[in-house]
Amino acid sequence: MATDVTTPRERAAGSNIYESPPRWRALASVSHKSVAKRFVVTGFVFFVLGGIEALLLRVQLMQPEFDFLSADQYNQIFTLHGSTMMFLFAVPVIEGMANYLIPLQIGARDLPFPRFNAFNYWAYLLAGTLIYSSILFDAVPDAGWFAYTPLSGPVYSSGIRMDFWLTGVTLAEISAIGAAVEFIASILKTRAPGMSLNRMPILAWSMLVTSVMLVMAFTPLVVGSLLLESDRLFGTTFFDDELGGSQLLWQHFFWIFGHPEVYVMFLPAAGMVSHIVQTFSGRPLVGYTFVVAAILAVGFLSMGLWVHHMFTVGLSDAAIGFFSAASLTIAIPNGIQVFAWVATLWSGRPRFQAPLLFSIAFMLIFVIGGITGVMVAVAPFDWQAHDTYFLVAHFHYVLIGGVVFPLMGAVYYWFPKVTGRMMSDRVGMVSCALAFVGFNVTFFPMHWTGLLGMPRRVYTYLEGTGWEGLNLWSSLGAFVLATGFALTLLNAIASYRNGEPAGANPWGADTLEWSIPSPAPAENFARQPVVTSRHPLWTLPEGEPAARPVDAQAEEESPSGVAGDVDASEAVAVVPARWRNTLGTGLLDARPLEVVHLSRPTFVPIVPAVGLAVLGIAAITKSLLVALVGLVLLLGGVVAWVVVNERERSEAVEDVPEAAPVRLNVSGPGGVGWWGLVLSLLILGVVLSSVVFSYYYLSFQNESWPPLLQDGYPPPVLLPTVAVVLVLLSLVPLHLARRRSREDPSADIGGTVAIALLLGFLAVLLDLLTWTVLVDFGPRTDAYTSAFFAVAVSVLAVAVLALAGVVLLAVATRVRRLHPRRDYLLRNFLSLWYFFVIVSVVAYLVLHLIPEVTS
Amino acid sequence: MSRPAHPPQLTERPARLTAELFGLLGPPSAWMATLLVSYVTTDLMCDAEVGDTPTRIVLAAVSVLALAVVVGSAMTAASVRRRETGEDPVAPVGGRRKLLATVGLLLSWVFGLAIVMTLLSALFAEPC
Numbered sequence: 001m002a003t004d005v006t007t008p009r010e011r012a013a014g015s016n017i018y019e020s021p022p023r024w025r026a027l028a029s030v031s032h033k034s035v036a037k038r039f040v041v042t043g044f045v046f047f048v049l050g051g052i053e054a055l056l057l058r059v060q061l062m063q064p065e066f067d068f069l070s071a072d073q074y075n076q077i078f079t080l081h082g083s084t085m086m087f088l089f090a091v092p093v094i095e096g097m098a099n100y101l102i103p104l105q106i107g108a109r110d111l112p113f114p115r116f117n118a119f120n121y122w123a124y125l126l127a128g129t130l131i132y133s134s135i136l137f138d139a140v141p142d143a144g145w146f147a148y149t150p151l152s153g154p155v156y157s158s159g160i161r162m163d164f165w166l167t168g169v170t171l172a173e174i175s176a177i178g179a180a181v182e183f184i185a186s187i188l189k190t191r192a193p194g195m196s197l198n199r200m201p202i203l204a205w206s207m208l209v210t211s212v213m214l215v216m217a218f219t220p221l222v223v224g225s226l227l228l229e230s231d232r233l234f235g236t237t238f239f240d241d242e243l244g245g246s247q248l249l250w251q252h253f254f255w256i257f258g259h260p261e262v263y264v265m266f267l268p269a270a271g272m273v274s275h276i277v278q279t280f281s282g283r284p285l286v287g288y289t290f291v292v293a294a295i296l297a298v299g300f301l302s303m304g305l306w307v308h309h310m311f312t313v314g315l316s317d318a319a320i321g322f323f324s325a326a327s328l329t330i331a332i333p334n335g336i337q338v339f340a341w342v343a344t345l346w347s348g349r350p351r352f353q354a355p356l357l358f359s360i361a362f363m364l365i366f367v368i369g370g371i372t373g374v375m376v377a378v379a380p381f382d383w384q385a386h387d388t389y390f391l392v393a394h395f396h397y398v399l400i401g402g403v404v405f406p407l408m409g410a411v412y413y414w415f416p417k418v419t420g421r422m423m424s425d426r427v428g429m430v431s432c433a434l435a436f437v438g439f440n441v442t443f444f445p446m447h448w449t450g451l452l453g454m455p456r457r458v459y460t461y462l463e464g465t466g467w468e469g470l471n472l473w474s475s476l477g478a479f480v481l482a483t484g485f486a487l488t489l490l491n492a493i494a495s496y497r498n499g500e501p502a503g504a505n506p507w508g509a510d511t512l513e514w515s516i517p518s519p520a521p522a523e524n525f526a527r528q529p530v531v532t533s534r535h536p537l538w539t540l541p542e543g544e545p546a547a548r549p550v551d552a553q554a555e556e557e558s559p560s561g562v563a564g565d566v567d568a569s570e571a572v573a574v575v576p577a578r579w580r581n582t583l584g585t586g587l588l589d590a591r592p593l594e595v596v597h598l599s600r601p602t603f604v605p606i607v608p609a610v611g612l613a614v615l616g617i618a619a620i621t622k623s624l625l626v627a628l629v630g631l632v633l634l635l636g637g638v639v640a641w642v643v644v645n646e647r648e649r650s651e652a653v654e655d656v657p658e659a660a661p662v663r664l665n666v667s668g669p670g671g672v673g674w675w676g677l678v679l680s681l682l683i684l685g686v687v688l689s690s691v692v693f694s695y696y697y698l699s700f701q702n703e704s705w706p707p708l709l710q711d712g713y714p715p716p717v718l719l720p721t722v723a724v725v726l727v728l729l730s731l732v733p734l735h736l737a738r739r740r741s742r743e744d745p746s747a748d749i750g751g752t753v754a755i756a757l758l759l760g761f762l763a764v765l766l767d768l769l770t771w772t773v774l775v776d777f778g779p780r781t782d783a784y785t786s787a788f789f790a791v792a793v794s795v796l797a798v799a800v801l802a803l804a805g806v807v808l809l810a811v812a813t814r815v816r817r818l819h820p821r822r823d824y825l826l827r828n829f830l831s832l833w834y835f836f837v838i839v840s841v842v843a844y845l846v847l848h849l850i851p852e853v854t855s
Numbered sequence: 856m857s858r859p860a861h862p863p864q865l866t867e868r869p870a871r872l873t874a875e876l877f878g879l880l881g882p883p884s885a886w887m888a889t890l891l892v893s894y895v896t897t898d899l900m901c902d903a904e905v906g907d908t909p910t911r912i913v914l915a916a917v918s919v920l921a922l923a924v925v926v927g928s929a930m931t932a933a934s935v936r937r938r939e940t941g942e943d944p945v946a947p948v949g950g951r952r953k954l955l956a957t958v959g960l961l962l963s964w965v966f967g968l969a970i971v972m973t974l975l976s977a978l979f980a981e982p983c
Contacts, residue, residue, distance in 0.1 A: 300883035307894070321973075
């Protein structure tokens with residue numbers, strides 16, 4: 001089977017511009033493969049740290065009343081263990097692997113926003129560094145990885161321990177959400193020509209759904225963390241019951257994130273297993289359509305399960321019933337995936353090598369975790385098992401079984417593609433056997449310790465409880481499990497140096513990453529392939545590449561007859577070789593639409609990431625000066641980033657001829673940049689929705705609203721009404737500018753844009769005047785005033801963003817008239833302004849008009 | 856060579872795309888709306904002490920409405936799928952339409968069942 005779709009000369013030509021800088025300057029690399037390797041290596045370092053912490057916990061619980069760790073040390077270590085495994089290992093490693101694999105599987109040269117991708121890594125690294133640096137200050141977080149209030153609030157965690165946790169976790173979440181934007185835009189808009197949705201690899205479907213879940217579920221936790229930090233730092237009262245706040249608000253925020261988080265880790269891992277199972281069975285996955293439906297169903301259902309973590313907080317029977325029903329339903333799509341894997345193995349000719357063994361171990365363990373999941377979805381059982389070791393057993397079966405075992409299998413499977421060398425299969429089999437036995441010896445007894453009543457999160461237990469023997473088994477098993485996983489890590493290190501050289505496709509697999517040499521060349525595909533099958537490397541006869549260079553495109557890929565349709569061969573023929581690029585294609589059927597400019601290596605993304613970390617340090621040290629430094633680094637970094645990007649794109653714009661069938665950076669929904677912007681606005685929308693949710697949740701939880709405030713309610717309505725009218729009026733000049741620019745690309749629209757800017761600026765001034773001078777309360781009075789200012793600050797943040805965007809646009813049009821092929825600038829800023837208008841109207845309704853009408 | 860100013864962005868007519876999206880995303884959206892509306896409605900109506908029976912009637916109405924949306928989505932997906940009969944399942948356009956329509960039909964079953972279970976909770980559990 002010929003697998004290389006590129007010629008050596010083409011590869012050599014491509015390598016010049018796609019190679020990462022040498023030596024220490026490699027840190028400036030923004031290539032998806034470099035960033036991916038950083039994510040994976042850093043993630044596994046944290047995995048080792050989290051594993052060591054787990055072993056320390058198991059030593060402490062090995063016998064009753066043991067004093068290996070004090071209660072305080074135990075709390076610190078179990079908080080670090082949970083936080084490390086959830087925030088610093090599982091999600092980042094999955095993101096790292098997807099970072100490497102997704103562009104290769106969909107036939108792209110890189111992710112569409114390489115600098116943003118690098119920024120996400122630096123933010124993640126700094127998040128982990130921040131959390132672990134707490135060890136140096138004897139301030140390790142100790143309120144659990146769930147950080148329940150009031151334990152994590154200012155009263156019961158008065159030091160700086162939880163500040164480390166909150167700032168570190170927030171930074172890690174920002175990184176994860178950023179990566180999600182990359183994956184969604186990449187999978188939807190940069191698939192190789194011909195890769196219509198029905199030809200997409202299962203891992204791409206998994207990552208697409210997972211990334212949407214990341215945006216929808218992780219963003220509320222960022223908001224929750226900021227509100228909790230605000231309680232700790234500024235004395236607001238979101239989680240203070242005595243002042244109208246609510247402890248349960250935190251639980252809602254945490255579990256709206258926490259439950260989808262499980263599937264954020266599981267779905268990509270299951271996607272990897274789908275590839276391993278079909279490759280090692282030597283046949284296509286049985287029930288591709290069913291598996292795609294299952295992935296989508298799990299994605300949606302997982303967003304509606306969070307309340308099953310709160311069955312014991314005092315909900316009505318009906319409310320419990322709604323969430324119990326949803327929790328039971330999710331077993332169906334998960335079961336479909338398991339049946340698909342079993343059917344594929346059953347109907348194929350399985351080769352029992354290390355990747356498949358880890359996948360089979362995953363299936364066995366995950367099914368047990370799924371069954372205990374159904375048990376705890378039944379509320380009466382959950383009331384008995386809640387906060388016992390039964391839950392610890394259940395979620396480790398789901399998380400280690402459902403995530404770590406597949407990841408280990410994936411390491412064996414894709415290691416040759418990344419390094420060009422094979423890992424030892426024999427060591428892999430021993431590793432899998434040890435891990436499987438060790439895992440079950442560790443966690444199966446915990447079902448019993450839980451049913452016998454042993455609570456979780458306790459540092460010791462009394463003799464005579466009947467838990468002693470079971471705990472001893474769990475502790476011994478943990479060391480066997482650790483040995484199993486350590487063997488794989490050692491195998492990887494040894495194989496990286498001395499492993500057998502791997503060919504392009506050592507497993508005889510079907511997806512595009514196996515069509516190029518191992519390790520993958522810098523440019524991935526010197527000429528991007530055209531896909532004609534769901535299994536590109538399996539379909540065509542021996543000797544003929546299934547994924548062909550684009551200019552060899554076949555007749556069956558001819559345009560559909562839609563006016564202006566472009567065929568792939570013409571599209572790629574115009575792509576220049578002097579700057580990095582990849583093809584942008586249509587969302588549904590992957591028809592070529594644009595040439596996406598990919599940015600060059602630079603250190604710039606490190607600056608805003610450091611700025612965010614310094615802002616975190618400011619929250620920990622409560623220093624205004626440090627906060628100012630952080631803000632300067634953040635804003636300065638962003639401005640430098642925009643300037644460098646636009647300079648590079650200005651150089652590139654002339655390289656794509658006017659009459660070319662595809663253009664550089666198409667504006668509007670056809671362009672990947674527009675999708676990046678819309679996804680960013682979606683994130684901001686989720687932020688604002690979460691803040692408004694807090695406002696109304698707190699109002700429903702209190703018998704009177706405001707709970708304590710005596711005077712000043714409702715707040716003034718006159719000036720905010722004028723402000724919202726001004727904001728709406730600002731749409732008129734922006735629309736005029738858009739129309740003029742469309743009719744005459746060389747028209748000067750700076751003046752018209754400036755009018756919109758002035759109207760927006762006046763509106764913000766009026767709102768500021770109302771919120772700082774005219775209202776009779778501050779944010780600390782009660783839950784109402786805290787929620788009021790949270791909404792106000794969110795609107796101001798969006799306003800600053802929108803105004804800064806329009807200023808930038810006005811300057812760009814004044815200094816250099818907008819190039820007709822860079823009108824994406826105007827369209828993107830217009831979208832941002834629309835969002836600002838919507839946010840202003842919502843805030844006006846929530847803060848001023850509805851209170852005025854209802855009071 | 857004359858080219859349009861902007862390449863086309865989708866290969867579907869808006870009406871057809873809307874039908875495909877409704878067939879695909881209608882069932883999960885209906886379920887999500889049912890879950891959230893039922894949860895909030897229970898809280899509000901119980902706080903207002905309107906009684907169990909009126910609360911049950913409202914909750915049942917929400918679920919029945921959502922089931923109607925699911926049935927509508929399923930019929931739309933079935934219609935899209937029927938039109939593509941005979942297409943190669945991995946052909947670029949017809950295959951994609953057929954895949955999304957089949958996935959929509961499967962989602963209709965899963966989320967229809969989830970809504971029925973929500974309805975049963977509303978009818979048989981104490982709302983307040």
